[in-house]
């Protein structure tokens with residue numbers, strides 16, 4: 001498989017294959033529908049291609065659309081006929097000029113009363129969330145490209161950043177070089193790795209994931225290079241995804257560098273070398289340019305870099321992502337309750353330090369609360385918001401909420417407990433009492449083997465399929481590899 005020539009410079013490296021326009025000068029002001037009573041409209045956009053013109057937003061204009069779809073106005077009775085006017089200033093600040101009508105207009109969750117509110121360029125950079133008539137939420141933001149369809153459908157988002165990530169995934173999938181995925185925790189690195197694998201010529205072979213933060217130094221070598229059982233052996237011609245690659249022990253980093261250089265490795269205890277045919281995809285939340293990471297390995301991994309932007313830098317994606325998590329919940333449970341618009345508005349205004357993963361777990365918990373007939377409270381559901389850590393009483397959590405939190409958090413107990421706002425001991429109790437969650441000791445080895453085979457050796461997906469915590473499954477597999485369990 002050959003890399004497209006245009007992606008690479010003389011040193012066979014690529015910093016950023018997609019040119020990023022400099023500054024706001026090349027940016028178009030855009031309006032994205034964050035929320036609308038007709039869910040199909042969520043994510044539709046209007047892009048102002050003329051720099052100077054005001055944008056008038058009312059019931060009949062402008063027209064919003066998605067690539068390949070029809071364009072339509074907001075068309076809601078509670079959105080006024082006269083316009084909220086958006087005026088772009090020379091410094092790229094934006095003023096909101098209220099309509100004559102008494103329509104309720106909110107900016108970032110606060111009701112506007114003054115005839116004109118001027119937002120600074122920095123506020124516009126962060127994305128403005130505008131509520132209209134208590135029915136529709138819009139995001140005002142910048143776009144440096146026009147919306148476009150993509151075959152990389154699993155990576156959702158309508159922002160310029162999401163379009164860029166999908167373009168990069170498509171481009172790197174066509175090459176055979178190692179890839180490094182960088183981004184904050186929960187920003188979608190593993191999802192991107194899977195999308196790269198799926199879009200590549202290796203998609204019929206397994207992608208084997210190893211989380212270097214949870215593999216102890218003594219077992220890392222066997223887990224990666226073990227004869228027959230190591231990640232490289234199991235992946236064959238597929239892909240090896242090394243999550244948290246920065247946490248790999250030093251000797252393993254040196255081995256990975258040699259593998260990338262020579263395309264072969266020697267399994268521990270073996271006399272002969274094996275060919276390393278799998279493609280390596282690494283991911284990290286940390287900066288790897290520090291002395292503790294093998295810089296020669298970094299240079300090889302940096303051949304292709306995909307940077308996953310934090311969710312707060314692409315606020316206009318929050319609506320489509322929240323809808324995606326609601327639809328997933330609905331598909332699992334047979335229907336999702338409606339969440340109040342004020343709650344959705346809070347979702348759209350929040351900065352999401354835990355990124356898409358945190359958004360997903362908050363949406364799921366809100367749905368569980370709403371299903372139980374209560375109003376979801378943002379301050380309770382989001383730990384640390386408004387300065388108070390969320391603490392949920394375990395007794396208040398339904399079985400579905402516990403299952404949802406584990407599913408949304410890759411079956412990691414620690415993350416699920418955090419998402420639910422309960423302590424780790426309470427989480428253990430909730431799991432023990434849960435009728436569907438199993439302890440690893442309750443599962444027959446043959447069932448574990450069948451699940452491993454069905455999921456290409458990916459322990460995370462196996463844990464989800466077996467409904468057992470992934471830490472315990474990994475411990476069990478490590479023990480088995482070391483010959484402690486049968």
Ligand SMILES: Nc1ncnc2c1ncn2[C@@H]1O[C@H](COP(=O)(O)OP(=O)(O)OP(=O)(O)O)[C@@H](O)[C@H]1O
Nearest residue numbers: 154155156157184185186187188189190191356357
């Ligand atoms: N663009 C997206 N579209 C749909 N779902 C997404 C997107 N980005 C992330 N997610 C979802 O958010 C969750 C977290 O994503 P993922 O596990 O890929 O993040 P990560 O960056 O690998 O996290 P970590 O660094 O903690 O391992 C997953 O459920 C994933 O499916």
